[in-house]
Amino acid sequence: MVIVLKDSANKKQIEELMEWLTRFDVKSNLVEGVHSKIIGLIGDTTAVDIESVQAKEIVDTVKRVQEPYKNANRRFHPLDTVIDVRGRKLGGDRLQVIAGPCSVETEEQTIKTAIAVKEAGATMLRGGAFKPRTSPYAFQGLGKEGIDILKKARSETGLPIVTEIMDVSDIDLFDDVDIIQVGARNSQNFTLLKALGRLNKPILLKRGLSGTLQELLMSAEYIMSEGNSQVILCERGIRTYETATRNTLDLASVPLLKQKTHLPVTVDPSHATGIASLVEPCSLGAVAMGCHALEIEVHIDPEHAWSDGAQSLTPEKFKAVMNKIRAMAEFCGRPVDAD
Amino acid sequence: MVIVLKDSANKKQIEELMEWLTRFDVKSNLVEGVHSKIIGLIGDTTAVDIESVQAKEIVDTVKRVQEPYKNANRRFHPLDTVIDVRGRKLGGDRLQVIAGPCSVETEEQTIKTAIAVKEAGATMLRGGAFKPRTSPYAFQGLGKEGIDILKKARSETGLPIVTEIMDVSDIDLFDDVDIIQVGARNSQNFTLLKALGRLNKPILLKRGLSGTLQELLMSAEYIMSEGNSQVILCERGIRTYETATRNTLDLASVPLLKQKTHLPVTVDPSHATGIASLVEPCSLGAVAMGCHALEIEVHIDPEHAWSDGAQSLTPEKFKAVMNKIRAMAEFCGRPVDAD
Amino acid sequence: MVIVLKDSANKKQIEELMEWLTRFDVKSNLVEGVHSKIIGLIGDTTAVDIESVQAKEIVDTVKRVQEPYKNANRRFHPLDTVIDVRGRKLGGDRLQVIAGPCSVETEEQTIKTAIAVKEAGATMLRGGAFKPRTSPYAFQGLGKEGIDILKKARSETGLPIVTEIMDVSDIDLFDDVDIIQVGARNSQNFTLLKALGRLNKPILLKRGLSGTLQELLMSAEYIMSEGNSQVILCERGIRTYETATRNTLDLASVPLLKQKTHLPVTVDPSHATGIASLVEPCSLGAVAMGCHALEIEVHIDPEHAWSDGAQSLTPEKFKAVMNKIRAMAEFCGRPVDAD
Amino acid sequence: MVIVLKDSANKKQIEELMEWLTRFDVKSNLVEGVHSKIIGLIGDTTAVDIESVQAKEIVDTVKRVQEPYKNANRRFHPLDTVIDVRGRKLGGDRLQVIAGPCSVETEEQTIKTAIAVKEAGATMLRGGAFKPRTSPYAFQGLGKEGIDILKKARSETGLPIVTEIMDVSDIDLFDDVDIIQVGARNSQNFTLLKALGRLNKPILLKRGLSGTLQELLMSAEYIMSEGNSQVILCERGIRTYETATRNTLDLASVPLLKQKTHLPVTVDPSHATGIASLVEPCSLGAVAMGCHALEIEVHIDPEHAWSDGAQSLTPEKFKAVMNKIRAMAEFCGRPVDAD
Structure with a gap:
């Protein structure tokens, strides 16, 4: 200093x-x-x-000269953290692809999507049960029922499930969830982060709407300082003056985070751009730049999705994108995980 | 649409x-x-x-052509909302000045500061008991003890108290607080906003770190749609590329918000700039532009403050600033409230 | 360092x-x-x-610890720079109000507007002869003819004229202009800045679209390092994620610049907000925060303006705004300049 | 509309x-x-x-519903524009790699670097003769002498040369340059753009410091509307609140621009990040996302570079990066151009 x-x-x-x-x-x-x-x-x-x-x-x-984080700092933990999620490894030499609908809407929609993404090669299932929405008049998610549906989808497909928590008071509902996601708007909800730090469960932490990389690492440090070192970082686009895409995907953050921390880094091209046709190129770019996982929105019927349809892929499109991701991941030396 | x-x-x-x-x-x-x-x-x-x-x-x-908010929309509620806080009116023809330390540190520090700001002409007392800090290693606030100290300071001075809530689970601790503040990082913590909407108590809602004015109004709408219409909006600077000040104080938001909504608008020049010497000119500008209240950090000993000392005024400086604010407020036709 | x-x-x-x-x-x-x-x-x-x-x-x-600018640095030049513009002082104890149309369109429009703003109390006339427009298909200004019209308007009213240069090659056309303006898009056109530095004429330098205050001061330094110390800085809003106003007016820059430099500081609320109804409150705020001059767009017929009509005031509205500015300036101890 | x-x-x-x-x-x-x-x-x-x-x-x-640009609009020109640069095709099925020093410093440095980048596989040579520098006290480039040195380097290596113009008045000096570059700070220097539009020569147009993609396309339209359709767009990072990298590289702009326009798209990872170790991953990502060319800074001795050394690669590192780029480009179906 x-x-x-x-x-x-x-x-x-x-x-x-x-x-x-x-x-x-x-x-x-x-x-x-x-x-x-x-x-x-x-x-x-x-x-x-x-x-x-x-x-x-x-x-x-x-x-400040030194970084203000310790547990998340590669300087003190040179080896990559590899997180085990029901046998799948996140952070290691396999790429994980987390796919599924923005929101869990119905059992049928979720299970059909889960089966489709599994067939296409996804390795985990995402789906929102609690949805942070800008408007109080928009669909807020099915809550507990949504988590139950995700578990059924897991039973059907064997895919580990990733879903977002919005408040500490709901934490018990996430007992049997495989990865708990912290959304961009909660990236500095320190009470929530500390509570998650007392669990023994992987946490997928999204960068804030206008979060710096250092803030993201400090939020990871909040979780880790309570004892939970299973933190996965997620680049999901930042807020800038540019309106052509929903957010500005900061892909340089992938190699930079990997220099600064030993934690796995994932990328969400769907939320970052808000445009379905950009999901493929952004996914390929993210893989080429070294990400450990991708999070992609897929909906069996985007036109009738209850949220974020514009950025969701159909199962058919997702299959085509997965084929390209699979080839790119293979080429880059971190092939998509397989059973 | x-x-x-x-x-x-x-x-x-x-x-x-x-x-x-x-x-x-x-x-x-x-x-x-x-x-x-x-x-x-x-x-x-x-x-x-x-x-x-x-x-x-x-x-x-x-x-979208129409605004997506209703309860907060001046179009449907042309008259200014005036909120009664222990007899003081916020949103009407008197300026309220909310002053006090960033953090409640000790009883002595808080009460001394409360007495000093009261003498200087402040009309409400602010102080943080729960502190959102970027680092898990920084002082996190005294919690419940801090709120108790604020109540003592209120007893001593008669000043209504304003303090920040960080999580729904703490809501009972705020029963006897006069205004509950929602910080920038919780500006889109929708679970918290809904819970506050079920109270019958004024809520001071800060704009998010990179919140748009429309998002701020939608967050107010979250509170109001649950039944609580006592919402006070607070401009506290936004995150931009400029690093000369901590945030960029968006003072044009004051008249613009007043066009769009009937809710009171307050300005926090201390957090917005992070520089003590800018508090006076920014306060004067905010008053000249029509704000209903100011929130200013004062510490009896900024050099030994446990947080945000660099932007805090000493009681002496605050007194000088208050004199200028008083004159400006009088000139602008919304004099500082007085007993 | x-x-x-x-x-x-x-x-x-x-x-x-x-x-x-x-x-x-x-x-x-x-x-x-x-x-x-x-x-x-x-x-x-x-x-x-x-x-x-x-x-x-x-x-x-x-x-870097020390500022990288010298000529513009208050540390080395503690006294305010006061610039003489045909007998009017910019930077001293009088407020200058520079008003006029965005573009010079016709002789009639310009002279009528000049007479109207003079009657309302403006102290200088602005008008664009060379217009930087995003689209090549939009009106680009009258060029030399526009400057000639401005000179006629000066003859009619006695108001000094301020107009924008877009390229070094036009510099001779500005021989008889009183203040040469450098627009936001040319704020780092270093070739132009150096050429202006070799003139003996006041330069009104606008902050870049996303210019930092330090970059603004370095651009002033470019002019000053060539020998011309008559530089006037202008805050005109910066580009941020917020779309409710055209730009985000950074009023805290006024007192901050005045701490860092001895050069006069002016504010352009018209371009900063792009909304006519915000010009009055932003002008009052700017005066309350200590600016030395205001630059305001006025058009005799905003509905038929060839550019920027939405932010222009009619002469009637300008008169009303001027009355408020006059009172505020008087109150703040830097009254509007008068003959 | x-x-x-x-x-x-x-x-x-x-x-x-x-x-x-x-x-x-x-x-x-x-x-x-x-x-x-x-x-x-x-x-x-x-x-x-x-x-x-x-x-x-x-x-x-x-x-506005329709895009305000026509000549640059893919809707009206569905086929990709392919620009011939001394026999090399930019915009087609070959990747061009433009490498060289930030500044032309000496003949020896430039020619040595040119030979080294050619051997490593670069297909064009970049080098700055006119340098836009924030400080008037920094090295401003060799000017005409720099261009002469570049021509010698071209004679030695056969590599086409790319160099930046800063002002219309210098345009004759660029007669024998292969691609004229317009830097970020001149991206909306409309006088310059129009003058370049009257040439019959490829123009490499960089996105502004905080330019939107639409503004970039409108600036291309300025050039094209004067008759010169040989415009190459360049993503070079945008200004955001994040300070971990010099700018934020907006790689999603590559596929998005390719949807909106038929013009070639290039990426400059060196300026975008300002960090040498990020050049390789960002280059690979850019290629994976479909760019037509890369612009990379290489210096025989970055430690003694007169500008931007921190982001420059040594010839050895560049060779290693080129090997990876070559493999990725081959994999993506747009192999690096070869003699």
């Missing part, structure tokens, strides 16, 4: 500040020049509260 | 779509030309799910 | 780097710790090329 | 508006309902000035 002092800082003030800094168990070094004075903090600065330093009268700016 | 059809749409498909649209109890009008075909939907389109329309094969784009 | 070294940096490499740094005539100080090594550069680092430092193998990150 | 009228619009006003609209040679259809009235414009609306419509008193909002 580097602390730049104001020109006006006098010797006594600087000594007081350096004395105060000793509480954080770090070593301070003063660099003095004609026009500026800098203190370099050396040691583990994770616990140094940057804001309380910034608030000091004589401090001009404070800049 | 305007539905632009693809060039390829044939007569039969268009008829089917128009038949399907009848379910929403709206009237469809087809406009046909050589190169494009448009359907205009007339009537109350609030309940029309734009995404399910977008998903139709023959639909190119869908554009 | 602070240089954070990679863990892997060895003694020899560090010595080489420090030797290499001597070329910039700055002093290097090494701060060594167990986990990190930092070099602090002390002295005038304006000329140190941050990118060439960043490219060094052993360098992890480089952070 | 769809025009939504205000509630208050009366019959006479609507008739006047529809009469006024006839000037644009389009057909108007009125759709009337209880709560809203809409006019649909049918025909070629490219020339309808959306702003002048928006300015009408009775108009609430105007929405």
Whole structure:
């Protein structure tokens, strides 16, 4: 951590500040020049509260040098984390493809879709039971009933199920879910993250609507600091000024996250772009850039989907996309997982 | 709502779509030309799910004409909502100034600050008991103890108290709080919003980190659609590419929100800018632009604040700022509230 | 400037780097710790090329401590720059109001508007002769003829004229213009900025569509480094994800720029919001926050304006807005300039 | 184009508006309902000035349905444009790799780099002679001398040369350049675009710092509307709130642009990310997503580069990256061009 002092800082003030800094168990070094004075903090600065330093009268700016996350940091955990999901490995040398409807609408729709995506080669089933919707007047999901339907679909197909939690109070309903998803709007719901950190279950954590990569890693750190290290990161597009796509898919985040952390990285091209015809190219790009999993929306009848139909693939289109993904994944050395 | 059809749409498909649209109890009008075909939907389109329309094969784009919110819409509620907070009116012809520390740290700190801001002319007390912090290693707030301290400060000063809720499960702790604040990171925590909608208590709703004004109004609609119409909107800066200030304070949102909604609008210049020296000019600007309230961070000892010290004013500085605010508010015809 | 070294940096490499740094005539100080090594550069680092430092193998990150601008820097020029424009002072204790049409369309329209804004109290006349338009099929301005019309309007009213240059090759046409405006899209047209820097004439420099404040100051530095110190900065809204207004007006930039630079700061609420009804509140806010000038679009017949009609005020509305601006400016201690 | 009228619009006003609209040679259809009235414009609306419509008193909002570009529109030109550059085809079934230094610094550096990138498999040479730099104190490029050096490098290697123009006044210096590049900061320098439109030479047009895809296509339209249809689009990252990479590479723009236009699409991963280690994965992703060309920075000695060293590859690294690109391009069915 580097602390730049104001020109006006006098010797006594600087000594007081350096004395105060000793509480954080770090070593301070003063660099003095004609026009500026800098203190370099050396040691583990994770616990140094940057804001309380910034608030000091004589401090001009404070800049963090080390990353403020530990458990999620590749520097301290060089080996990739591989998460076991009912025998399937996420984070290792196989690509997982998580497919299914945006919302669980009916048992028939969900099971038909599950069978179709399985046949096409998907390795996990996604589906929303609790749906965060901008409007209170839009369909909010089937809730518990939706989770029960997903379990039936799992029985039918053997596909592990991934579904989103919206509130801590629902946590018991997710006991038998294979991966609990945290949506973009809850990416900094710290109460929820801490509660999930006390489970022994994989958590798929989506990047916030306008979350930085560091914030995403700090949210992972919230879960991990409570004891649960099974965190899967998900790039799902960020909010920018561009309106041609729903969000801007930040694919460079895939290799960058893989440099910074040992956690698996997945990509959701459906939500990122909001346009069905872009799912194929974005999936291929994500695989080429090294992602460990893809999350793709498929609906047996997108025209009658209760949410997000415009970005959903039909089973037929998904099959065609899967064929391309399979070839690309094979080419890239991380083939799609198979039974 | 305007539905632009693809060039390829044939007569039969268009008829089917128009038949399907009848379910929403709206009237469809087809406009046909050589190169494009448009359907205009007339009537109350609030309940029309734009995404399910977008998903139709023959639909190119869908554009909403009417606002998708009703309870929060000035069109249907032309008169300003005035919210009574222990006798103080928020949304009317008096400016409320909500001041206090970012975090409740100790009883002494809080009560001293409360007394100081009261003396300077603040009309309500703010203070965080539950603190959303990016890092799990940072101070997370005193929780219930913090709320108890705020109540003591209220007893000492008579100032109504405003404090932030982070999770539905804590809702009972806020029974005796005067205004419950929803922070930027929870601006689209729909479970929380619905629960707050079932209370009979003012809710101060902050705009999301990258929330649009329409999303802010839809979040207000979530609360109002459950029965609680005491919603106060708060502009607190949005996330942009500019790093010179913590966020970009969108002051034009004040008059724009006042055109679109009857709800009171407040501004938080402390969080918006993150720079103490900008609190005064931004407060004056906000008042000049018509806000109903200001939320300002004050700490008896910013250098030793446990959070956000860099943007906090000392009581002395706050007093000076209040004097300017008082004059500006008087000049603008909405004087600071007084006993 | 602070240089954070990679863990892997060895003694020899560090010595080489420090030797290499001597070329910039700055002093290097090494701060060594167990986990990190930092070099602090002390002295005038304006000329140190941050990118060439960043490219060094052993360098992890480089952070600039001092601002990279000198001529525009208040630190070195504490007194406000006051620019004389035909006897009117911009940057001093009088507010200038620059009003007029977006585009010069006809002599009649321009002169009528000029007379109307003068009567309402405007102190300078704006009007576009060269118009940067997104579409090649839109009206591109009258060019030289437009400038001639503006001069006639100046003769009629005595108002100094402000008009935009789009290319270096047109520079001679602006000989007799009082203030040359550089539009947002040319904010980093460095060839143009340098050419303007060789004139002895006030330059009104608009912030880029997504320009940072530092980039704005660096663009001012381009002009000033060539010898022309008569630069006026203009906040005109930045591009963000929010679509409710055309741009997001960053009013906090006004007091922040005034801290960082001695140059006058002006605000253009018309382009910033794109909505006529927001011009009044945004103007009042800008004055309350300390701007030295306002730039407002007025058109005698906005419905038939050839560009930007939606944000233009009629002379009647402008008169009403001016009355409010006059009162606010008086109240804030920087009254509107008068003959 | 769809025009939504205000509630208050009366019959006479609507008739006047529809009469006024006839000037644009389009057909108007009125759709009337209880709560809203809409006019649909049918025909070629490219020339309808959306702003002048928006300015009408009775108009609430105007929405464009058709794209405002024609020459660049795939709808009217379904076949891919293939541009011949000294016998190499850009836009067809071969991938072009444009590599070279950010800046031309010396003859030796440039020629050595040119030979190295040629040996590694690059098909064109890039290098900056005119450099847009944020700071007036940074190296601004060698200008004419730089172009001469590039021509020598072309003689040595046979590689076509790509270099950036910054101002119309320099246009003659680019006579013998193979592709003229327009940088991000000049993406809406309309005077420059029009001048380039009068040449018979390929133009590589970069997306603006915060340019929308539609603006990029409109800038292409500026060039094309003057007669030059040899335009190559370049995605080079956009400005967002994320600071982990220099810009946010919007790779979904590649397939989206290819849907909307027939022009070739290229990607610059070096400038987009600013991080050398991300160039390889981003290049592979771009190829997998269908780009026609890549632009990559290579420097024989990045540590001593005069600009952008941090994102430049050494010839050795470039060779390794090229091997991966070659394999990926082959796999994707658009192999790297070869002699």
